[in-house]
Structure formats: structure tokens, C-alpha cells
Amino acid sequence: MAQFQPIASSADNKKPVALGLAAIFITYFSSAYFFRGSGITLPKIAADLNGMHLYSWAISLPALASAFVTLTFGKLSDIYGRRVMLLTALGLYMGGAILAAISRDFVSFITARMIISLGQGALAPLCFSVIGDLYSPAERSRWSGLLQIPAGVAAMIVPASVGMLTDTLSWRYFLWIAVLLVLISGVLIIIGIPAISKRTEHKIDFAGTCLLAIASSTMILAFSWAGSDYAWTSITILGLLAISILSWCIFLWIESKAAEPMLDPQVLKSRTFITAAAAALISYFACLAMIMYFPLFLQGVQGTSATLSGYRTTPFSAFMSFTGVPVGILLARTKRYKAMYIVGYGILTLAMFASITFDVGTPAWLEYLVVSIAGIGLGAIPTMNTLIAQFALPKRLLGVAVGAMFFFVFMGNALAPAILGSAMNLEYSKTLKKSLPEELNQSANKHILSSLSNPRILLSEPAMTDLKMSLRKSGNDGSELFARTIQAIRTALEASLRYVFIIGAITSLIAFLLIITIPEVSIEAEVQDKRNVTER
DSSP: OOEEOOOOOSGGGHHHHHHHHHHHHHHHHHHHHHHHHHHHHHHHHHHHTTOGGGTTHHHHHHHHHHHHHHHHHHHHHHHHOHHHHHHHHHHHHHHHHHHHHTOOSHHHHHHHHHHHHHHHHHHHHHHHHHHHHHSOHHHHHHHHHHTHHHHHHHHHHHHHHHHHHHHHTOTHHHHHHHHHHHHHHHHHHHHHSOOEEEOOOOOOOHHHHHHHHHHHHHHHHHHHHBTTTBOTTSHHHHHHHHHHHHHHHHHHHHHHHOSSOSSOHHHHHOHHHHHHHHHHHHHHHHHHIIIIIHHHIIIIISOOOHHHHHHHHHHHHHHHHHTHHHHHHHHHHHOOOHHHHHHHHHHHHHHHHHHTTOOTTOOHHHHHHHHHHHHHHHHHHHHHHHHHHHHSSOGGGHHHHHHHHHHHHHHHHHHHHHHHHHHHHHHHHHHHHHHSOTTHHHHSOHHHHHHHTSGGGGTOHHHHHHHHHHHHHTSSOHHHHHHHHHHHHHHHHHHHHHHHHHHHHHHHHHHHHHHTTOOOOOSSSOOOOHHHHHHO
């Protein structure tokens, strides 16, 4: 195992400690900046680049990339050091942000987003791993909680400011600011994070890495295409699911035999870890409903601007981030986490069931209240998840364990939009057919009818203008027909997004019932390393 130069917390080493923490805090802010801003800008980007039909792909494919790098970067950081992997991640993040900023079509943008996610997705677990390197378990709890402060700052200022930037200038400036933040983070990492002091020979688990990519990607493709592009019982979907299942089985078998597995079997054998990880994966359906689909509800159904939707989602982001600070401090004092888990998931479940009642006439104060409660519930969970990953497993697996926890989270992030997007599209099409004015079929051409199948026109002024002009040319009372058509689209989008919130509520309830069963382990006792026991 690679040996790290310790950043001691003694009085003689206050400067290295301060530099190291500053580097981690700014880097974590850079990661949180993109995470918080992407949800606000994505509806506008999809509309501008004519890609609303690929909306769920713009979420699930980058999430798949993030899931992949959490495990690989976590393992490689245990071998080569946190510093080199942090710099690699920042390089990918910056390169992808530049490509996204200059994208001219939505497919190119999604490709660039995947490159961003290969870097940005690895930053958070690497930052928490550095905290794990620096501090004892109790101190680790406190600092892991305090690490949520930059995320909280991002949650407070990013949604509204990015929304305003998108409305007044362009969403492209959001990405150029990300490039600047990455450059600052990279300089601080070089100055503040030490390189490893000693390297030993290691064998990279290439077979496990390839199988992991195949298993996860085929699973995401199957869920993304099922019900929309292909029937659930089609050969394509069943074939992809079969390949995924077979690949997962072979992956787990190879990992059990590998000298240095990408995902150590001891991680999956920890009931505490696997319970927390499974609940985190399932609960991400609720998280995505709030982060990605609630802004679409505000902008598409209620007709708010990107700026106003940023203000409406700020309480959720702020509470979700800042709640981790007192949770980390409380965990450091009480050294108990199960009760906080149950309370967090319970609050989230109540908020998600309340979100089902959202409609075009929902008052702003009620939306603020519900999203704030959801943020408080979700905010308690990420800090505990990263700490559980460290408490429940031996120190040797610190990077792998934290990476594995984020892998489950990002797999939820990848699966959720695929399933939520499929459900949304099916309900939208069904409701739209019932809601459209009957005379539209008589007066509108095929091009107009085809454009209505994509709710992006609600977010694009040029598309709205084209639709209005086309209906005026078609005869009859074009203005009245236009108003009724837009109302039908809003009705269909509202109904489809309600399905998204229903799924989020059900999955959060399942996560709540699951987390009730989590065993509580000591956060101070050193977990026995089964590999070392076997070797002795």
C-alpha cells in the first residue's frame, strides 16, 4: 500500500494543515458548484440545443461515468496517492467543461458532460478520503461534517446566481466559471496536498474494471430504452439485462479471486455498509426528483424563469448541504448514527409524499416549505454515508470504501433518470393525446403535431414563436388555438411530473424501511482486516 506523508495537526505544522484543508474545501466547492448549477441550466440547455427528448440521457449517462470513476479513482488513490488522482480528476473536469461550453448540439453537450463527470464525480469521494487520511475516527466525523460548509455555500449562491446568469447572458458562462474554479483548485492541491512518500508494487485489476464498465453501462442502457424506444419484453432490452446480470456475476467472481480487487469483497460483505449503500441508491430517486425534475416543473408547468426556479430550489440545496455540519459534530459527540439515519429518511419520505400534491396553482410558500423539509432529510444522509464507509471497513480499504459508497449513489443517479424519464415520457404522451384540442388535428400539419410531443417548446421562446406563427397560418382562431394547445402541453407535463414525484415518494419510503434494519457498529473500534487474518 502506498504510504502518505502525514499532515500532522501539531502546532509546528499548522501551515501544512491549513493549506491541505483549504485545498480540499475549495476543491469540494468546485465540485458542488457544478452539481448545484447543472440542474438549473439543463432545461435551458436542452431547449436551446433542441435536446429535450434526450433530457434523461443528459442525466443518466454522466451519472454512469461518475459511478465508474468513484470505484476506479478510489482504488487508484489507495495505490498512487490522493494528490495525483485529484489532479487527474480536475484535468478531466476542466477539459469537459471547455468542450461543453463550446457545444453546438445536445449530443456533443452530453458527451462533454460525461467527460466532466469522469473528473467531477471523483472529487467528492477523494476529498472525503483525504479527510480520512488526516484524522482519527471522531475527528473525521467533525471534519467530514464541516466539509459540507463549502457545499452549503454553493447551495446558497449557485442556483439563483446561475439562473440569473442563464437568463441574462448564457448558460455557457456557467461552464467557463467552472473552468476558473478548477484552475484555482489545481494550484491549491499542488501546494497543499503531499505526494506519497513510498510506493510499492501493485497489480491493477484491469479485468474487474472492464467488467464493471460493461455491467453498469448495459444496465443503464436497458432501463433508459425500456418502455420508450423498446418494449420491456423486446429482445434488445432482455438481451442487455442478460448481459448486465452475467457481467455482474463474473465481476463479483473475479473480484473474489483478484490479488488487489477493484471492489474488495470485504466491502460487500459488511451488512452495515451494504444497507447504507442500498438505501442511498434507492433514495436518489427522490433526490433527482427534487434536483432535476422540480426545476423542470417550475419552468415548464408554472412558467417561472430560470432565475426564479433557482431561488425556489435554493432552500433544498442549502438545507441538504448545511445539515451535514451539525450531523457530523453530533456524530462525533454521540458516536451513534442509526437514530439520525431513521430521522433523516423519515423526514425525506414525508416531504416526497407532499410533493405529489404540486400543481400549476401550488403557492410558492408551500413549495419552499416542502423542498426545505426534503433538504433537511436528505442533508443528514451524505455525511453519515461517507463516514459509515470508513467506520465499517478496515483503514486499508478507505479509498475503495468511500469510492464504493459514491458508486452506489451515482448508480442511483444513473438509474433514476432512466426510470423517471421513461415514466415521464409515457405519461406525457398519454395525457397530451387526451388534452389537445380536437380541431388541432384538422388545422395543424405533421411538423406541428410532431413538435408538440416534445415539451421543450415551453422553455424555448423561438419554438413558442414558431408554434404561434404556424397555428395562425393554419386558419381559424390561431391565437385561441395556440393558448389551448399550450395549456394542453402544460397539463400533460404536470401529469407526467407528478408520476416522477410519486416514484420518488415510494422509493424514499422503501429506503426508510430498509435503513431501519441497519446494524450500528462502533465508530472507534478498528475493523478487523480479514485479508490480513487470512495471510497470517
